[in-house]
Amino acid sequence: MTVNVSWYLTLAAVLFTIGAVGMLVRRNILVMFMCIELMLNAANLTFVSFSRELNDVGGQVAVFFVLIVAAAEVVVGLAIIVSIYRRHVGATADDQHLLKG
């Protein structure tokens, strides 16, 4: 029997907070993207914890879907970042404040 579920959920809350603060503080788009991954992983950890606590397979299946969506998101997001950098604008998110269609 592993430690109480509240410890896992507290850890997930801490991880989510670090990701959210990183998202607000950092200006490099790639690092902001990594912070999104941190937040997704915090959510995954809570899903698995609840799956264990409630003896329910749904939580682990949800994590499976989150992984798929995260992979798709990374593929599209990095492609967008590459096409932004090709235009030789700056490296930070502040340089993209004048985007137009």
Add this chain to the structure above:
Amino acid sequence: MMSGLVASATLPDSITFAIAAVIVVLGALGVVLYRNPVHSALMLVMTLFGIAVLFVEQDAQFLAAVQVIVYTGAVVVLFLFVIMLLGVDRKEAVFADTFKGQRLFAGVVGLCVLVEIIVLGSRNWTTGAPSVAGAMKNQGANVNVIGKSLFTTYLLPFEVTSALLVVAVIAAVVLSRRHEERPTEFEDEQRTTELMP
């Protein structure tokens, strides 16, 4: 809280959780605090491994394997590819405020989020009915249970994800293609004749 930890958990499990938790938090802090994006990506690997350990600790062996394969094997490698491709592995002043007091504001917001989650949750962490989508324990191997659930209860979402992945692949190809001038028909013919032996 400490008594709950000691009462319900065996010592090896507690130690494993403690080590993995420290790895996860240190890795996350590294992602945010390192100035070089390459170092951030490597610290992200550390966090993801820690999460995989916690998955194993909670009897989610399949997800732990998928976590290592998909996240550290594909996602972080993709991140590193893009960092190297774009040559953005130069240092950034992490704490240069874009507007005055941004850092402070971010810290306050983060602290509020953390306190809010813990205060709201600490009364009763888990509520809700158990085993709604199917039981997990004593049902056989972890992979079997998840597979059975994916191909019965969650069959439609599972099929939709395949469409999502196809869309993502096509979008990546379209977005990362260089926008060149369209070759005229003459150039097109020339190119094909050049290619012919």
